[in-house]
Amino acid sequence: MRVVFACSCLLPSLFDALYRKDQDQIGSIADEIIKFETKADDIKHEFRRSMPNTLLLPVDREDLLKLISDQDQLADRAEEIAKILCYRDMTVPKELKAVLDELLEGTMEILGSAKSMVEQLDELLQLGFRGREQKKVEEMIAGVRRKEHNIDGIMHRTRRTLFEIEGSLDPVSVMFWYSLIDQLGSISDQAENVADRLLLFLSK
Numbered sequence: 001m002r003v004v005f006a007c008s009c010l011l012p013s014l015f016d017a018l019y020r021k022d023q024d025q026i027g028s029i030a031d032e033i034i035k036f037e038t039k040a041d042d043i044k045h046e047f048r049r050s051m052p053n054t055l056l057l058p059v060d061r062e063d064l065l066k067l068i069s070d071q072d073q074l075a076d077r078a079e080e081i082a083k084i085l086c087y088r089d090m091t092v093p094k095e096l097k098a099v100l101d102e103l104l105e106g107t108m109e110i111l112g113s114a115k116s117m118v119e120q121l122d123e124l125l126q127l128g129f130r131g132r133e134q135k136k137v138e139e140m141i142a143g144v145r146r147k148e149h150n151i152d153g154i155m156h157r158t159r160r161t162l163f164e165i166e167g168s169l170d171p172v173s174v175m176f177w178y179s180l181i182d183q184l185g186s187i188s189d190q191a192e193n194v195a196d197r198l199l200l201f202l203s204k
Helices: 002-008 011-019 023-050 061-087 094-118 121-126 132-168 171-203
Strands: none
Touching (some): 002 094, 011 023, 023 061, 061 094, 061 171, 094 132, 132 171
16 A cells, blocks of 8 residues: 555656646656556556455455455555656646646545555454454545545536536647546545455454
8 A cells, every 4th residue: 555655656756747738747756657567557456366265354355355455545646646647748738737736636635545444454443344443444445435525526626617618629639638537536546455355254
């Protein structure tokens, strides 16, 4: 999760370079994001190799592997955004910048919450997924869900803003902007999936 978070934390710098239309910087940051995503993939594959069916675990093996996969997909989303901006020279419409900044800020906030949640696993394990730590994690899960709901509202306003200015943009740019907005919004959906997976641990 820390590698995934380091990968995703490059997104604000990536968008800053986009606002400045610094294509060289976009390419450099995209390369860093891709490196972190590759590292996250390597960790995921190492986990899979190191957890045979015969290994005794305090949680269900498949649930744990799915949790790791859910985290890895957060890095995948960041990589997809980086590739879009790396391969296509895009200009941010002035009408879109404010709401795009709001979406990016909300995305980074929910990523931070997801990271904090996952980092509680050690203490949860020591307490047998019960007690005060369980309540703390349940509150964190509820917080992630609230943040995801708020981002849904920002996503609606972002798409609406883009819809209102479609006529001033070329059709291909419109298509790429919708894709970019969807990829950024899907990060919060995936963070909620991580929260739901942790809730599954607590309920068993």
